[in-house]
Amino acid sequence: MFHSARFINTFSIAIAVLVGAGASQASAQGRYWPTHEWRYSSPEAQGLDSEALADALDYVRDHGTRIHSVTIVRNGYIVLDAYFWPFQNGQLHDVASVTKAVTTTLAGIAGGAGAFKGPSQTLASIFAGQPIANLDERKRRMTLKHLMSMTSGLDCRAAPGEFTLWQMRETKDWTQFMLDLPMRDEPGSRFEYCSGGMHLLSGAITKATGVSALDFARRKLFSPLGIRNAIWPADAQGISYGWGDLRLEPRDMAKLGYLWLNNGRWEDRQLVPTDWMEAAIQPQALPPNTNQRYGYGLWLHQYRQPSEFEAVGRGGQRITVIPERNLVVVFTGGEFEPSDVGALLGRALKSDQSLPENQSGTARLAAAVRAAAMPPLPASYISPLANKVSGRRYALAANPLNLKSFVLTFVDAADPQLELEIGDRRDGPRPIGLGGVPRLSSGGPSGLPVAVSGAWKSEDSFTIEYDEVGNINAYRLRLRFTDTGVEVTLSERSQVISSATFRGTPQR
Structure with a gap:
């Protein structure tokens, strides 16, 4: 047995429950993949405490926390899946900068398919024959790996307010704008959060595959995972926004987390090359003023025990993976910090073994999930009680x-x-x-x-x-x-x- 109040402080667990699906499904024999649908389990069957989850849901509702949804997958089963009014089950949600991790994953898949020679392929070779301004020796050394790890060396400014991203969006050709930027540093020498660099990566995917990142994802990522509903805007040249604005359902976000948890493997296929996936969750850059590390579009929390990695988007969007606990947690939100409810949710994970079933706790959690999905009562409401x-x-x-x-x-x-x-x-x-x-x-x-x-x-x-x-x-x-x-x-x-x-x- 173990107790973990700390593992959730980064994003926190959040809330959802399986009503009716129950523990009987958790006892299904054999390994399954949620390609066509997820299976559900009671929290206790997967080592979580339904009472603690209900406490957290009550806190969220009582305090007006702007969570939109939370989905928890443990051991491959959804144990919590809650939607908070006015966001509703089945709706798409903008995942914001979680998109960056999808873009880097697609780059890995493209590499496995032979469209790229590997993460060390240079941008100059990918865009060979295309005019590139400020093409000095440093820019000639810039690679896919540098874009994916935010160490391109381009003169890309995160502050104030993603300055370079907004500059890029004022131009007619966003990929060309990023490709033409002058160099500020030697590639690989310094981390600079650069959303435009992820758009340049999306442009490289299109250059190498001949289709947009969205179309490539539909064929090589979304379809194998059973993701049927996705919206991903594109620029005037048809390049999918590499940095953000991908829209997915929360349970489909959980499929991405489950893919990463399984080292890029899905069913009997290695969708993302093993070496690429392993590199994605290893430190590739050292962001300043934080003890976090950055992989390929993923933030790494290796200082925590157990360690975790996550795709992060503004407003509270998260796909968090904790491999040692076989756990995936997905949040969507309307501007909240998931750690705000971390202390409460951290009480839920009790064991790596099944706990005794708690019928009253499961019923209370089910009621809390139903209440979360309902509009708030009018201020003048008086209960019959x-x-x-x-x-x-x-x-x-x-x-x-x-x-x-x-x-x-x-x-x-x-x-x-x-x-x-x-x-x-x-x-x-x-x-x-x-x-x-x-x-x-x-x-x-x-x-x-x-x-x-x-x-x-x-x-x-x-x-x-x-x-x-x-x-x-x-x-x-x-x-x-x-x-x-x-x-x-x-x-x-x-x-x-x-x-x-x-x-x-x-x-x-």
Whole structure:
């Protein structure tokens, strides 16, 4: 057994669950490939904890984290596959700079097919017969490997705001613009994040194969993997954008990760040459001011244990591969940092062996996945459960706030109330603002006013924000009501106390 809170801090695991597919499929005999469809498994069957995943999903929804989807594949089975409103299952998503890893993979496939002589082939030989400005000896030494590892030596500027990329896009022929740039460094001597260089690589693929990177991918990559739905824009010359804007479904992104996990092999075919794939996940460049390394379009985290590599795109797009754990994690998002939920998600991976099945955890996770896909409830929504819990005192287990009990009152829908028992004193009842605007009341714990707001996040989940305002402390209580009581998750914004989850029982 092992516990890993750290392996996910880079991108974090995220959330999705197999409802109905279940562990029975995990016991299918023999090796399979997800060419036609993925197989599904319960988290526990693959060593993950469904309760921990449900906790993470609840956190994402309660905090409005801008995740669009998360897909987790372990041992070849999807154990989590969640979609967050308004993004929906089956939709394409712009994978941003994850595209770069697809472009370098296609270059490897083209090399295996004989279109390139290998990663050390020079750009000058690929574009022989084509006019190239500033063709000095350094540029003559620039190779495919240098483009793929962001060490071309071209005078390509990442700052400010991908400056050279935007310059390139203002020209009539983007590939020619990049090919004509003057050299700034000896090829291979310095890392410079250069999206335009990846577009030049896409142009080289077209020059060598006679088709666009998209058409080449459809024949040699997407079709063998069973990827049927992809959009990849092209420039005026028909060159697919080598740096970004490829659009795929999240489960198809996971197929790419699974290909890389299996060293470029798919079914009985070595789609990407073994030596090319091995080089892609080895350090080829040392980006400054970071302990990360760069391979061929992939970011490497070899300092972590276990080590991992990933394709990264702006906004939270990720395909992360952890070979030692036989794990692929895919995120799409609308501008979020996956590590924001890493600590929560890191609790999910428990073992390299199967865990005992957890029916209640699986049911809770299934409910959380369904809730993630639904539009948020209106601020004025009152759950039918409110009548059942209204006026009932819940006695609470030990917790960092020494909160002994609470009472919620929903008799008047326009004026709900909260009463707390904290240590040896009673606080409230206080009015709760339900419309996103906290209600202010006097006489807080420090003698200063308190602002309280609340919202039903689902039919069985009510979240309270208790803000002492001038006293800095701001507490969040997420109450999930069950048939036997309530589960409380407590946190404090400035972390003056530790977060905790504990139970409460109704008093008779």
